[in-house]
Amino acid sequence: MSADTTRWSAQVEVLLRSGIADPQGATIERALPALGFAGVDGVRTGKSFRFDLTAADEASALAQATEVADRLLANPVIEESTVVVVPATGA
């Protein structure tokens, strides 16, 4: 069973889908010129999640974390997620 007890750290980033208005991002972008950043555009806001999970291998960990992202963390109607898993530190 030792193979099943490997711990993984998942990082999930949730952003609004392209084409969905992001008023927070747009507001931030409009504020940047006042700070002297003239050439910054494409600002988008989102959420970031971190959690640890147990899985036999990286593919299985990624599949689990992706399901968590798809079923709960992101609303697929308006959001999309990117999922990364790495071996948990100190595991």
Next chain:
Amino acid sequence: MATRVGVVLFPGTNCEHDAIEAVERLGAEAELVWHGATTASGYDALILPGGFAHGDYLRPGAIARFSPVMGAVAEFAASGGPVVGICNGFQVLTEAGLLPGALQKNRGLRFLCTTVLLRVETGATALTEGVDVGTEVAIPINHFEGNYTCDADTLARLRDEERVVLRYVDNPNGSVDDIAGVCNEGRNVVGLMPHPERACDPLLGSEDGIVLLAALLRSASSAVGV
């Protein structure tokens, strides 16, 4: 026999007593249905009222959709029972997949608390049965995430199938196609951001909510086999 309305209560719901008061004034019997309930039998209609279920954590409705009661709501809806989600209740129904689309933050990023004019777009849904198309009603809104959105295919289908139930006369929040409320394919599940239960007494500035809630009670009494 009086029409029996179940009003679903999640932790953080805050419009449940307004909803009960409003439908009781119209002659119905109403009671609270706890979010842990696993059945909704014995009711002729269900209301998911407004508020901040589970603190709106993650997204409005995102946690509430996993409540035990949502299985009962889905069964009730599948059997043809009238279900209306108001404001946060609308958000819960979209998250649960019982209604299409999603509610995102208002255009302009402002919390809106005002009375708006709505136009009834179909008289054949659980919330508008028998109401003339084109009827305008003044109903309060009270939301931050009320900006209805869906993909182009969904929008086309909603239009083709006349499933846009209510439109804002003057769009306050950026909702696509001025949509204030939609229904499911069966037309028995309706979600809307405005609060008809808060417009049922002259003291509250409008009685127009009665037009919609009376229609709900009519469809509740005509829904058979629930």
